[in-house]
Amino acid sequence: MTDDNLLMMRYRLLWFIPVLFLSACSPEPVHETRFMMGTLVEFTIEGVPRATAMKAIAAAAGEMARIERKMSIYGPKDNPIKRFNRTPERTDFIFDDEIDKLLAMAVAIEAASGHAFHPALGSLNRLWGFSLDPPPSAPPKRDAIRRLLPAGGCLKRTGDHRWQRMTRSCQIDLGGIAKGYAIERGMAQLIQHGVRHALINAGGDIASIGDNMGKPWRIGIRHPRKPGGLLGWIHLKHNECIVTSGDYERFFMYHGKRYHHILDPRTGYPATRAIGTTVIAKEAALADAWSTALFVMGARGLEPLQQQGMAALVVRSDGTIIMNEAMQKRFHSIETR
Ligand code: ADP
Ligand code: MG
Numbered sequence: 001m002t003d004d005n006l007l008m009m010r011y012r013l014l015w016f017i018p019v020l021f022l023s024a025c026s027p028e029p030v031h032e033t034r035f036m037m038g039t040l041v042e043f044t045i046e047g048v049p050r051a052t053a054m055k056a057i058a059a060a061a062g063e064m065a066r067i068e069r070k071m072s073i074y075g076p077k078d079n080p081i082k083r084f085n086r087t088p089e090r091t092d093f094i095f096d097d098e099i100d101k102l103l104a105m106a107v108a109i110e111a112a113s114g115h116a117f118h119p120a121l122g123s124l125n126r127l128w129g130f131s132l133d134p135p136p137s138a139p140p141k142r143d144a145i146r147r148l149l150p151a152g153g154c155l156k157r158t159g160d161h162r163w164q165r166m167t168r169s170c171q172i173d174l175g176g177i178a179k180g181y182a183i184e185r186g187m188a189q190l191i192q193h194g195v196r197h198a199l200i201n202a203g204g205d206i207a208s209i210g211d212n213m214g215k216p217w218r219i220g221i222r223h224p225r226k227p228g229g230l231l232g233w234i235h236l237k238h239n240e241c242i243v244t245s246g247d248y249e250r251f252f253m254y255h256g257k258r259y260h261h262i263l264d265p266r267t268g269y270p271a272t273r274a275i276g277t278t279v280i281a282k283e284a285a286l287a288d289a290w291s292t293a294l295f296v297m298g299a300r301g302l303e304p305l306q307q308q309g310m311a312a313l314v315v316r317s318d319g320t321i322i323m324n325e326a327m328q329k330r331f332h333s334i335e336t337r
Pocket of ligand 2 (some may be wrong): 175176245287289291292
């Protein structure tokens with residue numbers, strides 16, 4: 001080989017190596033955090049340039065904020081849910097397609113969970129005040145709780161997009177399902193902006209698409225009594241969602257007893273059959289509502305979820321973890337003392 005040829009080869013190699021290197025590397029993952037829906041929402045996006053990811057996140061966050069404004073019973077602004085809650089009993093109220101569909105899903109889950117999930121605990125939740133500022137420090141009076149207990153099935157669809165509340169205390173509160181729905185819609189926005197690999201984590205409600213650099217997304221499940229500690233972890237399959245509910249999210253201690261924000265619709269008091277629950281499903285709204293339902297039902301809710309193809313676990317107050325078969329197959333425990 002002549003000196004000229006050698007020089008030429010070196011030159012080609014020098015040019016070639018950075019090109020190879022650049023094409024082998026996908027863009028850096030983008031992490032962004034926003035505060036909304038009363039929690040920190042974390043976006044993780046892989047596989048697109050930062051500018052694309054940031055545009056997609058802005059669109060997703062905008063969509064989630066829209067849903068929060070439209071569906072929350074808290075805050076100063078009026079919305080269709082608050083208007084419905086002020087409508088006299090047994091009077092038709094017409095909702096748009098979006099709320100009609102979500103309510104239909106919520107009412108179906110109410111029936112399937114034996115009224116453990118109740119989408120019309122609005123007056124009771126306001127009485128407890130876990131979502132108010134300042135948060136409560138003592139339970140309400142027993143009589144007041146009893147007065148505001150809504151009957152199971154008090155929310156009725158009377159016709160096309162038409163809904164009625166059957167009793168005065170029957171007021172919609174979508175707090176147990178709307179966050180899941182919001183991250184679902186947020187994810188749809190990311191997809192519309194060309195994102196194919198992403199996680200949205202809204203304080204334990206997680207939606208996913210694609211994977212993490214060719215590997216499945218690995219999700220830690222929070223320990224309900226060890227801040228920063230994990231119970232275990234699982235790998236998400238394509239486009240799965242995982243939701244965890246716990247009595248550590250919003251609570252106060254009163255006379256040595258913990259009072260938290262997931263209420264048993266039969267008693268009107270915080271549910272006692274679990275301290276943490278996790279559900280994996282194809283849709284985040286479904287996983288969200290069922291993790292709340294399972295929290296009220298306790299371990300006896302695991303089998304119905306197995307029948308519906310959802311992996312689920314319950315942590316009981318003594319710390320024992322009970323799983324359905326679908327969860328046992330994929331749960332990796334983390335031994336802690
Ligand atoms: P988080 O919002 O902390 O993730 P959940 O998804 O379990 O927790 O939802 C709790 C919220 O759902 C409460 O703040 C309240 O608005 C509502 N809620 C409380 N108890 C019930 C219940 N039994 N059924 C349906 N919604 C409930
Ligand atoms: Mg929920």
